[in-house]
Amino acid sequence: MSVPLLAIAAWSGTGKTTLLQQLIPLLKARGIRPGLIKHTxxxxxxxxxxxxxxxxxxxxxxxxxxxxxxxxxxxxxxxxQPVDLMMLAARMDTSRLDMVLVEGFRHEPVAKIALWRRGIKDDVAGLLDEHVIALASDEALTLDIPVLDINQPSIIADFIQQWLSEHS
Incomplete structure (x- = not known):
């Protein structure tokens, strides 16, 4: 895999697809060519x-x-058979991509932005592991990772652009 993978991970109903629908055009406007793998x-x-x-x-x-x-x-x-994220990513033509966004696959050992909204399911701690690089939420939380406003996709796109410049 020659391009970075970045997962958007959350409980069902949090808004992963909605956020990705907003992020993809913002990333493309910044000159970033994203691919996408969606788990269902x-x-x-x-x-x-x-x-x-x-x-x-x-x-x-x-x-x-x-x-x-x-x-x-x-x-x-x-x-x-269980779905293998790395096998799927290897099937992508990464010569035409700058990164691969991944919707779901929250248990995979890849960089992730976790999404959390109060009242959707469980505590935020259930989403956090050593691969989570940021949390996007509608709550002001104090964590050891950046906390982004889930309702401000442009801020999340800025974060992804910065992360990508450090990891490509």
Whole structure:
């Protein structure tokens, strides 16, 4: 992996996707080209039933690439194996990226910005490990790491830009 990984980790319902939707354009405006890996606990089907790629995958193809002039996607059957973040990151074309943002994977040993809102779930301590480089919250907390305002995505983007300049 030749580009840094930075995870956005939080309890479900905290706003990881919402924050990333705001951060990605801000990072791109700063000249940073982010990729993204998103973890989901839900059953997902990105292919459409009845389409050729779906039919061929269901027929037993272990991997299927669907490609057009606009985009391509690789679908791999995993037979309910645990998801491996580093294997996924290795599949990305990092020659076109400056960093890979990761949504979820809060137990992985990668740099993370943890998100915490009071009342969502548990105490903030449940999110903090040695890989958390900052906390974005709607609460003013005193910690040994930077605490960023979760409602100010531009401040978080500034922090990411500074972190990236130190880690790339």
């Amino acid at each position: 606990h839900h059953q997902m089907e990105i292919d459409q039933p009845g389409k050729d790629s779906y039919l061929l995958r269901k027929a037993g193809a272990e991997q299927v690439i669907v490609a057009s002039d606009q985009r391509w996607a690789l679908m791999c059957e995993t037979q309910n």
